[in-house]
Amino acid sequence: MSRKIEIFDTTLRDGEQVPGCQLSTDEKVVIARKLEELGVDIIEGGFPISSPGDFLSVVEISKAVKTGVCALTRSKKEDIDVAAEALHHAKRGRIHTGIGSSDIHIKHKFNSTREKVMEQAVWAVSYAKKKGVEVEFFAEDAGRADLAFLAQLVEAVIDAGADVVNVPDTTGYCLPHLYGRRIQYLFENVKNIDKTTISVHCHNDLGMATANTIAGLMSGARQAEVTINGIGERAGNTSLEEVAMVLKTHKDLNLHTNIKSEMLYELSTLVSEMMRMPVQPNKAIVGANAFAHSSGIHQDGFLKNSENYEIINPADVGVPSSSIILTARSGRAALKHRLELLGYQPNKSELDQLYGNFLILADEKKTIVDDDLIVLVANTPILVTHK
Ligand code: KIV
Ligand code: ZN
Secondary structure (H helix, E strand, O other), X not given: OOEEOEEEEOOOOOHHHOOOOOOOHHHHHHHHHXXXXXXXXXXXXXXXXXXHHHHHHHHHHHHHOOOEEEEEEEOOHHHHHHHHHHOOOOOOEEEEEEEEOOHHHHHHOOOXXXXXXXXXXXXXXXXXXXXXXXXXXXXXXXXXXXXHHHHHHHHHHHHOOOOEEEEEEOOOOOOHHXXXXXXXXXXXXXXXXXXXXXXXXXXXXXXXXXXXXXXXHHOOOOEEEEEHHHOOOOOOEOEHHHHHHHHHHOHHHOEEOOOOHHXXXXXXXXHHHHHOOOOOOOOOOOOOOOOEEOOHHHHHHHHHOHHHOOOOOHHXXXXXXXXXXXXXXXXXXXXXXXXXXXXXXXXXXXXXXXXXXXXXXXXXXXXXXXXXXXXXXHOOOOOOEEO
């Protein structure tokens, strides 16, 4: 039977840490409502102690949605108190508390020891549990942590009551098979692991966030932490749309989410516009070129059968249709297709003549749009039938 993967969306917390992309509380509420409609299981709304604005955003998101709302804290009393207060109106609140777990973080960030970190982690989880909300523990920089220590830490916070344990690759360092093995090691070496949900949270510094997330899910993790458009610190986080579509496309993985994939393009556009952060054209799933075909060989194959070059139906992610981009690399099949969309029905010799003129224009103009085609037909002294 297919296993359900919980989607933990952190667009409004990790995603919003992108410099220059801060959102107002009202904008965050608009996005949170849309995320709920999209089908995410839990929304990380902010880091309430970090600023009055973040506190207010968690309050207002908690009022606005019925789905779970999460608030980030360090493993400090004041952070946890403030987060619990911000979550007061949440129908299902969650405190996300944690501490560094790699020796690099323990020594150079906290000037501490493994023992003290373990003690602090257990204390923070136990304290957060008293607030009557779900508690998720993050072992920051788990991707570089000593595995035996990580397993002990995870076991201790589960004993302290952690409902979810997040195993982040904070620096985007891991290779997919090694991240997968890390999660597998925890399943094999943490004796109380069945009492929690293991969560994967990957950064994209080496461009492997989605691959690592999928590897973690294949090893047994049941929650994926993601952002719309993969936005986030530095090179970003795992992108929600990529994880949702990998699982939808690869049914053989036997994993599924509750994401309504037909809304993905709408969410991508909304977040991009509100954050004033353009989506790179070649971004998987939602980029402007994700369903655009421009070389002659591909266009010919696509026009014969879209499955020759598309593994996703654009309508499944809310993109109205694929597009055939006309450039000097395009062939006659693509030109004919675009002319037909405009209502022209050239015969073979007319098409040959138009194609010669088209190539001259395409070399000059790079991309040929509909208006160019109309002028091209008008300036070619042949008879082209209009429907
Ligand atoms: O990347 C990370 O480790 C985080 C934690 C705060 C969960 O974002
Ligand atoms: Zn992160």
